[in-house]
Amino acid sequence: MAKTPVLTPQADDFPRWYQDLINKAELADNGPVRGTMVIRPYGYGLWERMQQDMDARIKATGTQNAYFPLLIPQSYLTREAEHVEGFAPELAVVTHGGGKELEEPVVIRPTSETIVNEYFAKWVQSYRDLPLLINQWANVVRWELRPRLFLRTSEFLWQEGHTAHATYEEARDFAARIHRHVYGDFMRDVLAMDFVLGRKTAKERFAGAVNTLTLEGMMGDGKALQLGTSHELGQNFARAFHTQYLSKEGKQELVWQTSWGSTTRMIGALVMMHGDDNGLRVPPRLAPVQVVVLAIKGDDAVLAKVREIGDTLRAAGLRVQVDDRTDTPFGRRAVDWELKGVPVRVEVGPRDLENGTAMVARRIPGGKAPVAIDALAALLPTALEEDQALLLAQARERRESRTADVATVDEAVEATAAGDWARIPWAVLGEEGEAKLAEHAVTVRCLVAEDGAVPDADETPGNVALVARSY
Numbered sequence: 001m002a003k004t005p006v007l008t009p010q011a012d013d014f015p016r017w018y019q020d021l022i023n024k025a026e027l028a029d030n031g032p033v034r035g036t037m038v039i040r041p042y043g044y045g046l047w048e049r050m051q052q053d054m055d056a057r058i059k060a061t062g063t064q065n066a067y068f069p070l071l072i073p074q075s076y077l078t079r080e081a082e083h084v085e086g087f088a089p090e091l092a093v094v095t096h097g098g099g100k101e102l103e104e105p106v107v108i109r110p111t112s113e114t115i116v117n118e119y120f121a122k123w124v125q126s127y128r129d130l131p132l133l134i135n136q137w138a139n140v141v142r143w144e145l146r147p148r149l150f151l152r153t154s155e156f157l158w159q160e161g162h163t164a165h166a167t168y169e170e171a172r173d174f175a176a177r178i179h180r181h182v183y184g185d186f187m188r189d190v191l192a193m194d195f196v197l198g199r200k201t202a203k204e205r206f207a208g209a210v211n212t213l214t215l216e217g218m219m220g221d222g223k224a225l226q227l228g229t230s231h232e233l234g235q236n237f238a239r240a241f242h243t244q245y246l247s248k249e250g251k252q253e254l255v256w257q258t259s260w261g262s263t264t265r266m267i268g269a270l271v272m273m274h275g276d277d278n279g280l281r282v283p284p285r286l287a288p289v290q291v292v293v294l295a296i297k298g299d300d301a302v303l304a305k306v307r308e309i310g311d312t313l314r315a316a317g318l319r320v321q322v323d324d325r326t327d328t329p330f331g332r333r334a335v336d337w338e339l340k341g342v343p344v345r346v347e348v349g350p351r352d353l354e355n356g357t358a359m360v361a362r363r364i365p366g367g368k369a370p371v372a373i374d375a376l377a378a379l380l381p382t383a384l385e386e387d388q389a390l391l392l393a394q395a396r397e398r399r400e401s402r403t404a405d406v407a408t409v410d411e412a413v414e415a416t417a418a419g420d421w422a423r424i425p426w427a428v429l430g431e432e433g434e435a436k437l438a439e440h441a442v443t444v445r446c447l448v449a450e451d452g453a454v455p456d457a458d459e460t461p462g463n464v465a466l467v468a469r470s471y
Helices: 014-024 041-059 081-090 113-123 168-189 236-241 265-274 300-315 330-340 350-355 373-401 409-417 426-438
Strands: 028-030 037-039 071-073 092-097 100-108 132-141 155-165 196-199 211-218 224-234 244-246 252-254 256-263 291-295 320-323 344-348 357-362 368-372 403-405 421-425 443-448 464-468
Touching (some): 014 265, 037 041, 041 132, 041 155, 041 168, 041 265, 081 236, 113 132, 113 256, 168 196, 168 211, 168 256, 211 265, 211 373, 211 443, 211 464, 224 236, 256 265, 291 300, 291 330, 300 344, 300 350, 300 373, 330 344, 344 373, 350 357, 357 373, 368 373, 373 403, 409 421, 421 426
Antiparallel strands (some): 071 100, 092 100, 155 256, 196 443, 211 224, 224 256, 244 252, 344 357, 357 368, 421 464
């Protein structure tokens, strides 16, 4: 009789596989209010690791952390027409507080451009106050009609950066720096994620922005997921909130601005880009636990040895957990760690002790092999780096092998229906073709130049539209 799989196979039902994995790897649960989520300790551990690395990269740009209120006067949002129109369907509005109806309704922040500008307008007086570079780690609420844990929830965690600059060029270059060297470098080097750097079309850009830069990744089922965005806001919000400064020439000038954000959606992307039918595969540079050392049986000598191995590997700079819960069957524990995607399991039993070896299971490439216990501290750091590189290579190979160059809108629709991405010249597609794609639930994920660079403008000759079905 065939053994029932722990997870629904990806090929049978990818969305169900995703939900199974979120549940069985103990990443998150649905919250009591529709669209909310409870992030469990293992899932939050992944987010903490992401936060720590991203925070260091953000601060390296000269940006400082601050915090702005959760509640925003509704009148703030109405000052920038395109912005309020873009967010109106997603707003959660508070009308009562302290048992009384509020004089003015307040909005639970969907993003903070408006309240940030209220204070930037107070803080910026002269060119000496620029650039002003602020980031906050916070939660936001965007009422979600079709929630999915980590991917689309009514409340989610994120960082949002907001900056003000003296010139357009400074703002443009800073948005590009965040796009490529904060988000891009982090996602490639730490999350082992493959992505395309590009520019959103006018239809897809952030409400109130003059340009949106995006990172688009291909998930295991071929759909696209937006991994992070960096926006040039021009002077739209500065004009609405009178955010201006006295220039060196003694003239009052409006500032030029950016905003940029990445969210707990990255955990969902991690699951869908790297996971397999056995569970998560966590990149070693991210993993809260890089190596778990398991005692197969509750033998005193075995327990002493696994604890000794744990200490030795920690001293070698690895993040290690010792699993000596021998009152729980070994097979169950091994499956649980495999589901959680810990990169390496070191398994030790009485027979291994006799041989002076441990069985090493590598989650990312798969497979098990005996290794001399004395060699573990030297071997495992190298193995982890190899596995980090393998994850990125596998993700890149998937995208490249499943991206087709097409010449017509119909061919683009056909390619995406098969679960692939399509590349089509923007000169062929245009806004009319973009609208036709939308009729088939296909969107332009971004524009790229022929050489793969991020284009300066939508109308640049040679721009190519990357189109796909998406989450």
